[in-house]
Amino acid sequence: MDTASFGGFLRTLLIIVLAYYAFRFVMRYLFPVLIYRVAKKANENFQQKQQNHYNQQSEPTHTEPTSEFINPDKPREKKKVGEYIEFEELD
Template sequence: MAYASFMGLLKTILIILLVYFGLKIIFKWLKPFLLKYILNKVNQKMQDQFKQQADFNRPQQAKKENLEKSEKKVGEYIDYEEID
């Protein structure tokens, strides 16, 4: 009975070590890809925040552009003169 417990313990320890070293090797290979992915996401978030900040700081220019666009959609004004 003691022999069976010792073999079970030994198998458990070997499985734990195998999983540990296996994950260590896998992460060693995947680390460059994971870091690149994470840095690209952080870079994208920073660019989005910068654009939002820039848009927030220039509200008057956006209003002028919207007014110009809305005026163009209305059409031309033609002034007719009366002939006597």
Template sequence: MQLLRTIAFIVIFYYLFRFLARIFGPVLFRYASKKAQEKHGRSQHSRNQGGNREMRKEGEVVIEDTPVNNRKERTPASGKKVGEYIDFEEID
């Protein structure tokens, strides 16, 4: 009897979840997509408002590189520097 009661609760909750998801799903999806769109718009706006960049002509190519001292060197998780990688082939 307990097994049938448990199965009945599972089935009832399943159909209740499906019903509620059908009602509230589109509303939640619209809300999430609106928030994502706003976030994307803010990031684009801040990127376009870059403070010290001068206006460039259309088609002009500029390569901006970070200084060497700011680059992170590849190190393992322990933080110790490792020697250079050597590729080798096995000889029979």
């Protein structure tokens, strides 16, 4: 059976500490760039959707009637859910 040596422990500890500081260093400079790119892409998508929405509104479409064309004198039919049953209490 092999036993762990003190030198192996120090080497493993040194690798963990170096990896931690390398990760912190990379994230300090890389993370803001990634966030900037994600925000820029989201902004571009938002502007594109706004532009598409504006273009769709400028084109007249008469596929569905709006509330302007519905006759206000004719009441809307309510949905019939079921039959009303009146119960009596028995003593």
